[in-house]
Amino acid sequence: MKSIIIGTAGHIDHGKTALVKALTGIDADRLQEEKKRGITIDLGFAHMDLSSANGEALRLGFVDVPGHERFVRNMLAGVGGIDLVLLVIAADESIKPQTREHFDILQLLGVRRGITVLTKSDAVDAETLEVVRLEVEEFLRGTFLEAPNSPIVPVSSLTGTGMESLKSALASAAAQVEVRDSNAVARLPIDRVFTMKGFGTVVTGTLISGTIRRDDELEVFPTGRTVRVRGIQVHGQGAEAALAGQRTALNLAGASTEQLARGMTLTPPTTFNATDRVDVKLRLLGSAPRALKTRARVHFHSNTMETIAEVVLHDAKQVTPGSAALARLKLPAPALLLPGDRFIIRQFSPVVTIGGGVVLDAAAPMWQNVSKGRARTGRASSLRDLAHLMQTLESGNNEAILGIRVTRRGRAGLSLAEAVAETGWPREAVLKLSAGLVNQGLLARFQDRMFAASDFALIRKDLINAVSSFHVKDPLRQGMTKSELQDEMTRGFGVAAELFDAALASLVGQRNIEAAGDLVRLPGHGAVMKDEEAESKRKIEEAFAAAALKVPALHEVIAGLKIDKARAQKIVTLLLREKTLVKISDELVFHHGALDALRRQMAAYKVKSSKIDVANFKELTGVSRKYAIPLLEYLDRERVTRRVGDLREIV
């Protein structure tokens, strides 16, 4: 059975609630105060079954909204999830302020279908009814409710006149409504919270996408609490699952009514992130009293949520009435918003509806990162990037949107889970789009992370460059370690390990780079040491080994070699890195064998005495004071000895 949500809209007292009752038999005014005052204050709900002309069974859920100008915010919490609208205009009053305001809101929210109902037809004569109909036709010209696509149906809820034509108009409009995607990620904006005797906490809302099943765990946004679905009712009847487009009541475990409120949203756990900044396309109504300046604060309404937002215009200082702009909205606290979400803005004071728009990006980068990973040539170029980004996000071309979302992450890439969180698309949909882009050579995917193909190509070049310049700088080493190479690449910007590993593996696979154990090098750089250098290396090592603790001055050793000083210095550095030689002070370098022998001497001495002074040390080792002091300090550092006054304790 197809489920459709129908919202009412229109000026106060024009007969919305009476119409819903005439159709469904249900009085949607459920509050005592509403009954007492005869007006609707908060949202009301009703439902009915209908079959369409072709026999399809339809389940219609009604959201009845208040018309009073003071309760527009309640109206806004109700119209977020509707599929079609009944625009209610009383024949005896025609178009009034909230007729206009509600209709503006419907258009800004992108409602695409509806029926205009002229109520109270019994209260006017045929001539007046005709005049009002003409006025209304004029009012609706060029909009989604333009006749004859959307009919104008005169009715009387009092006498029942016109109800049958309204039902058949409803059935044909409902048949045209596209079914919402129940395979998408579930999202239930909460519009009511209450306790039910014997059940506990109950929340209701219109399930705007996905499916919720009994026993599902859900995350509450923005609080982060986890709740469990104990029971489900759809349109007032027990159900195993609620599907997108259905009025849904959930009996929840894990939260009390105080911990839940209208405006919160339920989703599968750890799927989405709340955000306090969104990039949007914003339209200011032609009827807005004044231009909207950048940095202005407005009331912000989306789905059932309401908050305050600061509007920062991307490409202008102000938006004039009737025009549109790209903007970033800053929220005082994080909220769950996704691309495609519609919103309404109302002037801060006095509170009137001035515009609305659509969220393009709820994972909007911070300003300073707008052109992350690329050379910034100032705000102008980042604005161009941004305009391009926004155009793509607005285009509805999901492949291009995924492409741009991946590309802007540069070498950090975008994981499948992050893509789901940014877009609200199910993982399978992301996988499919990503496979298409990989086939076209635009993206590369390594494990669960996607990268722009151009970034993959660039990092391969950078890897080769880094290894070649390593060979130039350090010609005597066989290669650089993978972690040195990774550090070199990561300097400055984050590089995902998946990208580094894949790029290196592909270079090794194509023999652009050679891997030997943990070392990587350019092919042919394995044994680069020339004979002369190898001989010099051996000479240096031998000179130090032979000298034991009475080491020669480094410059003397170097002077005795055939090669130039700079090369010799490199060889010494190499020997130090290999730990063949050990530097114990700026002046003194020893062969590691000599130092090992010294440790053994100290261990042997300890048998005789656990303490040693400088004089005894000189005697034991045969070195002068110039060597003894640095050597003892070295032994202290190595914790072979411990200094106690003038003595050393051997530990």
Ligand SMILES: Nc1nc2c(ncn2[C@@H]2O[C@H](COP(=O)(O)OP(=O)(O)OP(=O)(O)O)[C@@H](O)[C@H]2O)c(=O)[nH]1
């Ligand atoms: N004669 C006549 N009166 C009607 C008709 N529909 C509604 N009324 C009366 O108009 C008054 C307002 O009707 P409601 O249905 O409460 O109006 P509403 O649009 O829901 O008002 P709010 O929710 O407060 O905006 C009530 O006294 C109704 O009895 C109709 O078709 N004919």
Ligand SMILES: [Mg+2]
């Ligand atoms: Mg009402």
